[in-house]
Amino acid sequence: xxxxxxxxxxxxxxxxxxxxxxxxxxxxxxxxxxxxxxxxxxxxxxxxxxxxxxxxxxxxxxxxxxxxxxxxxxxxxxxxxxxxxxxxxxxxxxxxxxxxxxxxxxxxxxxxxxxxxxxxxxxxxxxxxx
Amino acid sequence: xxxxxxxxxxxxxxxxxxxxxxxxxxxxxxxxxxxxxxxxxxxxxxxxxxxxxxxxxxxxxxxxxxxxxxxxxxxxxxxxxxxxxxxxxxxxxxxxxxxxxxxxxxxxxxxxxxxxxxxxxxxxxxxxxxxxxxxxxxxxxxxxxxxxxxxxxxxxxxxxxxxxxxxxxxxxxxxxxxxxxxxxxxxxxxxxxxxxxxxxxxxxxxxxxxxxxxxxxxxxxxxxxxxxxxxxxxxxxxxxxxxxxxxxxxxxxxxxxxxxxxxxxxxxxxxxxxxxxxxxxxxxxxxxxxxxxxxxxxxxxxxxxxxxxxxxxxxxxxxxxxxxxxxxxxxxxxxxxxxxxxxxxxxxxxxxxxxxxxxxxxxxxxxxxxxxxxxxxxxxxxxxxxxxxxxxxxxxxxxxxxxxxxxxxxxxxxxxxxxxxxxxxxxxxxxxxxx
Numbered sequence: 001x002x003x004x005x006x007x008x009x010x011x012x013x014x015x016x017x018x019x020x021x022x023x024x025x026x027x028x029x030x031x032x033x034x035x036x037x038x039x040x041x042x043x044x045x046x047x048x049x050x051x052x053x054x055x056x057x058x059x060x061x062x063x064x065x066x067x068x069x070x071x072x073x074x075x076x077x078x079x080x081x082x083x084x085x086x087x088x089x090x091x092x093x094x095x096x097x098x099x100x101x102x103x104x105x106x107x108x109x110x111x112x113x114x115x116x117x118x119x120x121x122x123x124x125x126x127x128x129x130x
Numbered sequence: 131x132x133x134x135x136x137x138x139x140x141x142x143x144x145x146x147x148x149x150x151x152x153x154x155x156x157x158x159x160x161x162x163x164x165x166x167x168x169x170x171x172x173x174x175x176x177x178x179x180x181x182x183x184x185x186x187x188x189x190x191x192x193x194x195x196x197x198x199x200x201x202x203x204x205x206x207x208x209x210x211x212x213x214x215x216x217x218x219x220x221x222x223x224x225x226x227x228x229x230x231x232x233x234x235x236x237x238x239x240x241x242x243x244x245x246x247x248x249x250x251x252x253x254x255x256x257x258x259x260x261x262x263x264x265x266x267x268x269x270x271x272x273x274x275x276x277x278x279x280x281x282x283x284x285x286x287x288x289x290x291x292x293x294x295x296x297x298x299x300x301x302x303x304x305x306x307x308x309x310x311x312x313x314x315x316x317x318x319x320x321x322x323x324x325x326x327x328x329x330x331x332x333x334x335x336x337x338x339x340x341x342x343x344x345x346x347x348x349x350x351x352x353x354x355x356x357x358x359x360x361x362x363x364x365x366x367x368x369x370x371x372x373x374x375x376x377x378x379x380x381x382x383x384x385x386x387x388x389x390x391x392x393x394x395x396x397x398x399x400x401x402x403x404x405x406x407x408x409x410x411x412x413x414x415x416x417x418x419x420x421x422x423x424x425x426x427x428x429x430x431x432x433x434x435x436x437x438x439x440x441x442x443x444x445x446x447x448x449x450x451x452x453x454x455x456x457x458x459x460x461x462x463x464x465x466x467x468x469x470x471x472x473x474x475x476x477x478x479x480x481x482x483x484x485x486x487x488x489x490x491x492x493x494x495x496x497x498x499x500x501x502x503x504x505x506x507x508x509x510x511x512x513x514x515x516x517x518x519x520x521x522x523x524x525x526x527x528x529x530x531x532x533x534x535x536x537x538x539x540x541x542x543x544x545x546x547x548x549x550x551x552x553x554x555x556x557x558x559x560x561x562x563x564x565x
Contacts, residue, residue: 035174035191035193036139036174036190036191037190037191038190038191039189039190039191042191042192044191044192044195044199045166045189045191045192045217046201047201048195048199048200048201048217049200049201053195056192056193056194056195057194057195060172060192060193060194060195061194063172063193063194064143064172064193064194105141105172105193
């Protein structure tokens with residue numbers, strides 16, 4: 001293994017961590033800047049037939065059906081039996097999707113999904129170190 | 131016990147509508163009432179009041195709106211206590227009323243009808259032919275406020291126009307405010323009762339004590355300038371105002387060829403279009419023959435009695451208000467109906483309820499106020515009534531009385547709702563009982 005690849009591998013958790021923090025910030029901005037707003041700014045309270053409300057309704061429907069939570073859980077479970085890059089990529093995807101679930105009101109499935117994604121990533125990292 | 135409001139936001143799923151039009155959700159096993167939320171919606175809420183059995187919450191934003199949500203047409207929707215459901219499409223309002231009737235009949239009445247009647251729809255706007263406007267003077271600015279009271283509040287939502295009132299009445303609040311502003315200020319009417327008939331409009335100015343003569347004259351001038359009939363009433367300490375007599379009269383037609391006179395402050399059904407359908411349906415359900423005798427309880431000014439008298443051998447209308455019985459008798463005479471009698475009786479007292487002869491009437495119509503007619507329902511079977519149509523403006527008391535009727539041998543054959551008051555949390559219900 002050359003030194004460039006090894007350095008990239010060492011930086012990967014840090015990059016993932018930074019990306020995850022940015023992702024959380026974006027999600028919280030979405031939650032408090034778009035969903036939990038003042039009633040007078042809510043397009044669905046003031047103009048339910050508007051496009052702005054339709055967009056909100058679509059996103060709201062994914063929340064209602066726990067799409068982020070279930071999506072994250074499925075991805076995390078699928079990542080567990082894999083090995084190598086596929087496992088790492090799928091577990092990382094599961095982690096980001098479950099982060100969205102945790103922030104956007106899908107914690108029931110989002111929490112176990114995030115835990116499984118972290119387990120998958122940690123076990124993949126320990127295999128590589130061995 | 132009530133705890134102070136919380137600043138924490140929660141997301142809840144709205145499962146249904148309460149009797150007052152608020153959304154109902156469950157949070158940690160406890161019921162939460164959310165004003166302005168609709169069934170199927172995911173909403174962000176902030177808790178306003180924590181009580182022993184339920185919480186009350188403020189809707190802060192909608193995460194996932196109901197497809198039935200619409201933009202309220204009236205700028206006062208949400209604040210005005212008159213319309214609690216303007217944000218719900220009218221057809222969905224009617225479906226919600228039908229669902230609520232079904233729920234309370236099952237839960238409170240422990241009965242369900244053999245068949246459901248087709249719901250009766252109404253025009254959504256400009257349907258309401260009577261209203262009671264509250265009036266006050268702002269203590270700070272001294273400006274007159276006229277409108278409807280806010281939900282669960284004595285505060286008046288001041289309005290200039292009301293889009294549920296019939297066109298003749300819709301813009302009267304604003305015009306009345308202008309006139310009231312010019313009164314001396316010694317006293318104001320505390321309520322103004324508006325009514326529209328087929329032949330014009332009427333106003334009743336109700337005050338705590340008699341208005342000064344020059345203020346009365348100014349209000350009378352205003353009414354006359356609109357061609358309206360009018361009258362003055364004094365509330366005093368009594369429950370209902372004393373109106374001066376003789377009362378001016380308006381007229382409406384519950385069915386073709388029949389014209390009923392009424393004073394602007396008499397009780398009449400608020401929605402004339404739906405009332406005509408209601409009368410038609412009551413007759414259809416009662417299915418009277420020309421030989422039948424009918425008992426009409428809470429008969430008012432003869433809304434059901436007189437159409438029924440045209441189809442049967444005789445009708446006895448019973449009503450608690452002396453004034454309404456006198457008007458009903460005049461209406462019978464004016465329409466050339468001789469087989470209909472009216473009697474004054476307190477139908478909430480045992481004395482009033484026991485004042486009927488047994489087996490005199492095979493058919494009955496019961497149209498009680500919101501409180502229902504529990505005592506009457508207990509007596510109905512022993513009076514010999516075989517077929518009864520119950521008209522109700524409160525589904526819960528109808529359900530309670532349905533249980534009483536069914537425990538004395540009646541069966542609930544049919545039930546249904548009529549959209550008598552679009553955009554409000556109320557609906558008119560109808561039930562046919564037979565034994």
